[in-house]
Amino acid sequence: MPESLTTSVQTPDELLVRRAREGDAAAREELFQRHRGDSYRVAYRQLGNEQDALDVVQEAMLKAFSALGDFDGRSGFRTWLLKIVTNTALDWGRRRKRRPNGPAGENPDHSPDPAADDPARRLYQQDLRRALDQALGRLTPTIRSTFVLFAEAGMSYKEIAEAQCVPIGTVMSRIHAARVKLQADLDWDRLNGLS
Amino acid sequence: MRCEDVIRELAAPTGEPDPAAMAQHLAGCPECSGWARRAAQLEALWEATRPPEPAPEVWDSVWASLSRQLEDPAAVESLAPATAWSSRNGRSSQVLAHPAPGHPAAPRRTWRLAAITVLGLAQAAAILIALGLVELTPIHDRNEILPKPPLAQNEIPPGLPTPSVVRVAVPVRVEADLEEGPAVMIRMDGPAPQVVVETRPGMAAGIGRWSGVAGRRLLRIAGLLRAAGIEGWSVVAGGLGGAAMAVQEPAPGVDTWYVMLNEMESLDIPRIAAR
Numbered sequence: 001m002p003e004s005l006t007t008s009v010q011t012p013d014e015l016l017v018r019r020a021r022e023g024d025a026a027a028r029e030e031l032f033q034r035h036r037g038d039s040y041r042v043a044y045r046q047l048g049n050e051q052d053a054l055d056v057v058q059e060a061m062l063k064a065f066s067a068l069g070d071f072d073g074r075s076g077f078r079t080w081l082l083k084i085v086t087n088t089a090l091d092w093g094r095r096r097k098r099r100p101n102g103p104a105g106e107n108p109d110h111s112p113d114p115a116a117d118d119p120a121r122r123l124y125q126q127d128l129r130r131a132l133d134q135a136l137g138r139l140t141p142t143i144r145s146t147f148v149l150f151a152e153a154g155m156s157y158k159e160i161a162e163a164q165c166v167p168i169g170t171v172m173s174r175i176h177a178a179r180v181k182l183q184a185d186l187d188w189d190r191l192n193g194l195s
Numbered sequence: 196m197r198c199e200d201v202i203r204e205l206a207a208p209t210g211e212p213d214p215a216a217m218a219q220h221l222a223g224c225p226e227c228s229g230w231a232r233r234a235a236q237l238e239a240l241w242e243a244t245r246p247p248e249p250a251p252e253v254w255d256s257v258w259a260s261l262s263r264q265l266e267d268p269a270a271v272e273s274l275a276p277a278t279a280w281s282s283r284n285g286r287s288s289q290v291l292a293h294p295a296p297g298h299p300a301a302p303r304r305t306w307r308l309a310a311i312t313v314l315g316l317a318q319a320a321a322i323l324i325a326l327g328l329v330e331l332t333p334i335h336d337r338n339e340i341l342p343k344p345p346l347a348q349n350e351i352p353p354g355l356p357t358p359s360v361v362r363v364a365v366p367v368r369v370e371a372d373l374e375e376g377p378a379v380m381i382r383m384d385g386p387a388p389q390v391v392v393e394t395r396p397g398m399a400a401g402i403g404r405w406s407g408v409a410g411r412r413l414l415r416i417a418g419l420l421r422a423a424g425i426e427g428w429s430v431v432a433g434g435l436g437g438a439a440m441a442v443q444e445p446a447p448g449v450d451t452w453y454v455m456l457n458e459m460e461s462l463d464i465p466r467i468a469a470r
Contacts, residue, residue: 025262028265029262032258032261033258036254040246045246050246050249053246054249054257058260066265125243128243128244131240132244151241152241172207172209173207176203179206179234183230183233183234183236183237186236186237186240188233
């Protein structure tokens, strides 16, 4: 008997948005689950702190779900949401100084750390993360948010330009500026082992 | 290929340059190959430091809190802190409402202005700033104005010459997120200092080089001001980029003593020159 092939088709975001606007709580939750990871990583890279990133995700999701009527569908829902996340993180960062995770950069109990069984590897990863977080913290918020949307969220120049309401050339300039500064600021001799 | 083209492509890839030409250049240029190596190291570091996903129970807690707020926004204030994370929920309503400290919600407007609009608004809608009268706070892509109580008269140094632009020693604090190359006009001869920033996205940096696009625009603005008989404004350089230095070259009608570094969140302006 030949094996039957099954394919799972994901409901498009736009359909979920339409359902969520009509009060479908399941659609809203699906949107949350689908985009929480990207939102968290973008917020984390912006703020360098897991607690703050979680708070920003909640606040941004609340704003987004409260303003679903404003989503016109010209950009994808993900682009629209990550714009809200980025702006929320920017506002958050202005109200609170960027602060690292807990004592000695240790993760709080919110995130299971794959390196937990290997203390040496865990310390090394914390060292790497702290070095990059500090270098990101030295970028201006606008440059940092542009680079994060590019490097972490994988957004195209066009999507970032739409999210930030700037020309594509400006996006590319900002990414260039971020790379130049990050590459110059990081102590590559100390961060050995990377190639 | 030129080095700047190679590095530009490495920094923000477009896929346009010929890969063979890129490879050939990198093989023969130690500086560019070093840049490429560091770019690869940065990408490796980025991957190695990808933040771990929060535990499922954390996300369950986030969603539970979010659902409650969506279903009953009034319940936000009464959320009891159950964990170290959820204790932050009590701030949410205040955070979302964005109240200006000590003030009700203030009227806000964008202030990205074209050059001609700047002239038209110079007498009527210039942005009041500094000496603590108004603080510009960048929010998203807009510079928004949060009015603050006026300073007491005795905070302004006495005996300042009027009516032309005056030299003051009071720091002027500006918080603005400027694109590269804006022109800044400052007027100090009124009852309150006025600053107008003309921004135009995508302008090239390099105000120090008057042959640059931004430099020529400053000269044009200064000329327009003189032609229109608008006195009292100083046109100064602005938005030179993250590593900008003070503009030193003299240029007719443009005050070169002052630089507003773009991409800085705050800047104390020690002096404003007199004409």
